[in-house]
Amino acid sequence: MKKETCDEEISDAPKRPAFKMLFIPATTSYTRMQIQMRDNGALGGIIFDTEAETLTTANHLDCGNFNDMLRKAYEHENIESSYKANGTTPITIKHPSLAMFLTGTPGQLEALLGSYENGLTSRVGFYTFRLNPNWKSMDDDSVSQEEIFHPLAHQVFELFNFCLNNPVLFHFKRSQWDQLNKTFSVLLNEVVLEGNDDLQAVVKRYAVLVMRISMVQTRIRQFETNDLSSEIYCNDIDFQRSLEIVLCCYEHSRLLLSSMSSSGKHPLKDPNITRRFINELSDTFTTDEAIKAGANYGFSSRKINRLLKSLNGVIITKMSHGSYRKLSGK
Template identity: 35%
Template sequence: MGEYNRQPVYPNLFSFIIAPPASGKGALKYSRLLGSIIQSKLLEISQKEERKYQKELHLYKQRKRKKNNNPDEEPPSRPPFRVFYIPANSSYAKVLNHLSENGGIGVICETEADTMGYILKQDWGSYSDMLRKAFHHESISSSRKTDNQYMEVTNPRLSVALTGTPGQILGLISSADDGLFSRFLFYVYKSIPVWNDVSPQPELPCLTDTFSKLSMDIYHMMTLMSDMESTFVLTPEQWNLLNDSFTHLLTHVTTFNSVNAASIVKRLGLLLYRMAMIFTTLRNYELNIQEKEMVCSDQDFHLVLRLSRLYLEHSLIMFNSLPKEDNKVVFTEAPNKEAFFNSLPHTFTRADAIALGIKYH
C-alpha cells in the first residue's frame, strides 16, 4: 500500500491494448497464465469449503425434520467462494458478489474487449460505474428489494487487462468524455502483415509451459508480500520530479490538445505511482529484500516516468480518435436580472435603464 494525494493507494491498473485483428495482441493470454496457480488454489479451497457446507446443511435439514431437534439451532453459514479471475461477462450483481467474497480483490483479464462491451450495454450487466469507483478504491454498494439484502465492498482493489480491435473499444468506452477512458493505460499499434514461422522450434521454450511455471513465482511473491504488509514510498526528490513533470505535461496537453484532456494527465500521475509500486515489488522480490518500507529506486522511478510519457502519447491518440459527447451540459451563470435591478437608481429614465442594461446583457 502507498499514499498518493493524501489517500491510500494499491497497485491496481486498468490496461487496454488495441490493434487490428491477428496482430499478436492475444498474447495477453500468456499474462493470464501468471495468475493460474493463485486461481487454482483459491478454487480448490473454495470448492472444498462448499462441499463441507453442503454436507453440514444436509445434516442440519435432517435434524430439523426430527421431533427432538433443537429449535434454536441456526443453519450453517455459507462460506465465501473466492476466485482470482472475475469473468468479464458477469452481471453487475455477480461482479459485486465476487469482489465481496474475495475481500475486495479481483482481476478481469479478457483478450476480447467486446466480451465486456456487450455486458456493459445490458441493464443487468452495466457495471461501468463500478469500474470507475473501483479504480479509486471507492466503496461500491447494492441493495435488493426482493430479499432485503444489502452488499457493500468498502475497499475494492480491482485490476483490468483487456485487448481488442479499434472497433471493439466503442462498446466499452463510447466517447473520449467517458470517465472510464482516462482510467485506462492505452497501447495502440498496427503491425506489418508478416507470416511468422509456425513450425515447432526445439531451441525455443513452449510459451504456455514457460508462463505456467512463472505463475508459481507469482504465487510465492504474493504470499510473501501479503504476510509482510509492506508500505511503498517515493523519495522527496522523486516526488518533486513527479510534480514538476506532470505540471509541465498538464500545461502542454491542455494548450496543444484540449482542456478536456486534462483528466488523462491527472490520472496518469496516479497510474505512474502504481507502476512504481509494481516495479519496486518485483525488484525487491528478485533481490530478496524483505522490508516493510519499500523505497522506490531512482532506476525504477525513471523507468515508469518514461513509460508514462509513452502511454500519454497513446492515450492522446485514442482521445483524438474517439467521438466526443454531443449533448454536453454548458454551465452558465445565473441571469443578471437581479443585479441589474439592484443597480438602478431610485429615479431613472427609460434611456438610463437601457444604457445600464447593456452592462448586464
C-alpha cells in the same frame, strides 16, 4: 428495440459459501461482479479478455452497466448496493482491488468507452501497435503459451503471497516527487492545446499510474532480495522506468482518444496540430497574424479567437487589444 436482459439473482435462494475466483469473466452482470469482488476480499480480481467487445456487450445489457464500479475500483472507493437481488443483506466492498487487461481494435475501444465524458478513459493505460507481417511457425516444434507462462505464473503466485504476508509503507524520494510534480504540471498546462479539457483528468490520473507502477517494481525487487523491511523507498531506476512507461501510454491515449467522437469511419487526427500552430507563431503576434497562420491548418477565425482566449495566461499573454506575446519557458 428493448435491451437484452439477464436473469435476476433470486433473493430467497439459499446462501452459498464465499467462492474466491481471481479472474472475473468479462461476460458478467452488475450484481455478479459485486458478489465476486466481495467474496474475493483482499485477493482482488482481474478482468482479462482478448476481445474488448466481450466486456462491452455485457456492460450494455440491462443487468450490466458496471462502468461506475470500474471507476470506483480504480480509486479503491467503497462499492455498495442494496437491491432485491442482493437478498436482505446489502453488498459492501471496502477498498476494492480490480485490474483489467483487454485487447482489441480501436473500434472496440470506442464502443467500450463511448466518449471522454465516460470517466473510464482517464483510468485506463493505452498502448497501440502494428504487427510486422511475419509468418509464425505452426508446426509441432512451436512453443505454446502455456509452456512460456506456466513457470512465470508460479513466480507471480509466490510474489503475491510475499506481498500479502509482508505489508509495507512505500515512499518516493523528495527528488522523485519534484520530478513527478514538474512533469505532470507541464502536461496539465499543455492540454489546453489539445482542444479537449477532458484530457486534464487523463494527466492527473496518469500521475497516479507512475506511483502504482513504481510500487510494483519496488515490491518485485524487495521480493527478489527477500527484504522484509516495513518501509521501502523507490530507487531512481524504477522511478524513471515507470515514468517512461506512463508517458508512452499518455501519447498513445492522446492518439486514440483524438478520434473518440467520430463515427469510426474517419482516420485518427493529429493530436499535435494545435501545438504546431502555436509554435509557428512569432514570439509576439497579432490576432490577424494568428488567423492567417491558422488558415494553413484549417482553423476558422472563430476557432482562433476561442483558442487565443483559452491560452491567455497559460502559454501566451495579451499585451493589448489584438496583440499577444508568448510566455517565456512555455
